[in-house]
Amino acid sequence: MMKILKLSFFKKMMLMLLMFFILMMYYSIILFYNKKIIIIEWEILMCQSLQIVMPLIIDWLSCMFLSVVMLISSAVMFFSDFYMKEENFKKRFCLIVILFVISMMFLIISPNMITILLGWDGLGLVSYVLVVYYQNNKSASAGMLTLLTNRVGDIAFLLSIAWMLNHGNWNFLTLNYYYNYSMMYWICLFMLLAAMTKSAQLPFSAWLPAAMSAPTPVSALVHSSTLVTAGIFLMIRLSYYFTNMPMFQMILLFASSLTMLMASMVANNDYDIKKxxxxxxxxxxxxxMAIISLNYVNLAFFHLIVHAMFKAMLFICAGIMIYKFMHFQDIRMMGYLTMHMPIISICLNTSNLALCGIPFMAGFYSKDLILEQFLFCKMNFMCMIMLFVATGMTVMYSLRMSYFSFWGTNSIKSINLVPLNFKMNKGALILTFGSIMSGSILSWLTMNPTLNVFMPLKLKMMIIMLIMIGILLGNLLYKLNFLKNKMYIYYKFKFYNSQMWFFPENSSQSFLMNTMMLSKKSFILDNNWVESMSAQGSYKFIMSFSKFNEICQENSMKLFMMVTMIPMTMIMFLMFFT
Incomplete structure (x- = not known):
């Protein structure tokens, strides 16, 4: 008799997502080589003259991104089956994650701003539910910071929809740049604000590290290919309308380069592996965002796909390590894991090499081309310096994390805290091929073969030198953590970076305190001259006038003369004789 396999709900969802991945990848290759874009209008309701239609855009861009989202979601589902095995409501968690993927699908395949708003707000709402999933004070504060910061972008998105009413419809494919410059200016301004908020660019960066309060499988999905990339994908879709607005491009370039520098500096001083x-x-x-501001949209999409592959694997490997250490996340508590977790060590270091842009790994094909384009085109010199320094620091914090986690000395008494299930490794092994080969495959399939950057040998070797300098400084930074002498300047600088340039405080506590102080001052003002000049003052004036009118109506002229005329007569008499 044949043995019937009983699959869990997570594995059923994983198989379904893998089937969608194969289908979407097949269609993306066909549409790319045939150079076709399919627009479908799905009629939802038709009643008399009322017609509700949902448009869908199916091109190689949307199909490729959907296939990557499905692949990463399937790996996350397989990993969640073991990571969340002690959860009482596993099916509810799985359905919330599926709802998150469906919201991302709405955002990817919709050319209409109203249907994009369904996915946009769906991502924000479901992300809040997932961030507060563990229901403690830290998760509640992180979820509130995430929700309120993203509401700024949601308001900007709604304002752009309101401005598009001047155009007559909400389809961004039919917007005419030369129809009304003022209208396009405001639409692009609000879209830029919405994309910067959703993708956590400065000054809206505080919510992204705070969102690490969510379960680790959620972090692997949210911070690789779904929530944080929604703003990037929106900018890629609307990039045509930003080409003739250099002011917006300069704002985006400066904010993105400063964000990259800040994140790299803070990562070199943090000890939480998820952060x-x-x-x-x-x-x-x-x-x-920086490469989008220079109008290299296909290159930005290329790096978006490659980054999603190795970053999801990095999160899954970190989740397995956290699970092994009974949910400790401090890298100082880890160490010497290469002998005990060889497969995870290989997977995490592979994704780290791809992140650093080591030659012929996945990240090399996109990052090397991006940095060469920065050197080749005209751009602000300070922004270029910040971008290249941040790229060198990427190697530093990646090497520092590997030192603490795998090659450093063991910092705990027992390494076998939790028996590791080797089936958990399959979630990381699914994405290992993508972290190694996705860069070269996508470069051969999608990039223009004539896109060559000709530069002098010194500039060509500059990127390799950045990687080597980053390796040396990462080794120095690891040893600097164990120096016995106390360097005051170093520790003050480390404290400043560990607090993320005080952006979380400025985004939450100080904002709350300033709001409370402002409300207190407004309460004092409302109870004093504002009330006297408006409601209360009008009330007193009308009451006094009505009383005077009542005296006149009762014909009490004698009383009126005694009260008013006698004092006036005495004052005039004194003035005349003095």
Whole structure:
């Protein structure tokens, strides 16, 4: 008799997502080589003259991105089956994650701003539910910071939809740049604000490391290919309308380069492994925004796909290590894991090499081309310096994390805290091929073979030198943590970076305190001259006038003369004789 396999709900979802991945990848290759774009209008409701239609755009861009989202979601589902095995409501967690993927699908395949808003707000709402999943004070504060920061972008998105009413419809494919420059200016301004908020660019960066309060499988999905990339994908879709607005491009270039520098500096001084990877995501988002500001949209999409592959694997490997150490996330508590977890060590160091842009890994094909384009085109010199320094720091914090986790001395008494299930490794092994080969495959399939950057040998070797300098400084930074002498300047600088340039305080506590102080001052003002000049003052004036009118109506003229005329007569008499 044949043995019937009983699959868990997570594995059923994983198989379904893998089938969608194969289908979407097949269609993306066909549409790319045939150079076709399919627009479908799905009629939802038709009643008399009322017609509700949902448009869908299917091109190689959307199909490719959907296939990557499905692949990463399937790996996350397989990993979640073991990581969340002690969860009482596993099916509810799985359905919330599926709802997150569906919201991302709405955002990817919709050319209409109203249907994009469904996915945009769906991502924000479901991300809040997942961040507060563990239901403690830290998760509640992190979820509130995430929700309120993203509401700024949601308001900007709604304002752009309101401005598009001047155009007559909400389809961004039919917008005419030359129809009304003022209208396009405001639409692009609000879209820029919405994309910067969703992708956590400065000054909206505080929510992304705070969102690490969510379960680790959620972090692997959210911070690689879904929530944080929604703003990047929106900018790629609307990039045509930003080409003739150099002011917006300069704002985006400066904000993204400063974000990349800040994230790299903070990652070099943090010890929480999930926050280090989240800050690495923030740094790479800044790199994508910077290349979009220079109008290299296909290159930004190329790096977006490659980055999603190795960053999801990095989060899954970190989640397995956290699970092994009974949910400790401090890298100082780890060490010497190469002998005990060889497969995870290989996977995490592979994704680290891809992140650093080591030659012929996945990240090399996109990062090397991006940095060469920075050197080749005209751009602000300070922004270029910040971008290259941040790229060198990427190697530093990646090497520092590997030192603490795998090659350093063991910092705990027992390494076998939790027996490791080797089936958990399959979630990371699914994405290992993508972390190694996705860069070369996508470069051969999608990039223009004539896109060559001709530069002098010194500039060509500059990127390799950045990697070598980053390796040396990462080794020095690891040893600097164990120096016995106390360097005051170093520790003050480390404290400043560990607090993320005080952006979390400025985004939460100080904002709350300033709001409370402002409300207190407004309460004092409302109870004093504002009330006297408006409601209360009008009330007193009308009451006094009505009383005077009542005296006149009762014909009490004698009383009126005694009260008013006698004092006036005495005053005039005194003035005349003195």
């Amino acid at each position: 280090i990877i989240a800050l690495s995501t923030l740094s790479q988002l800044g790199l994508m």
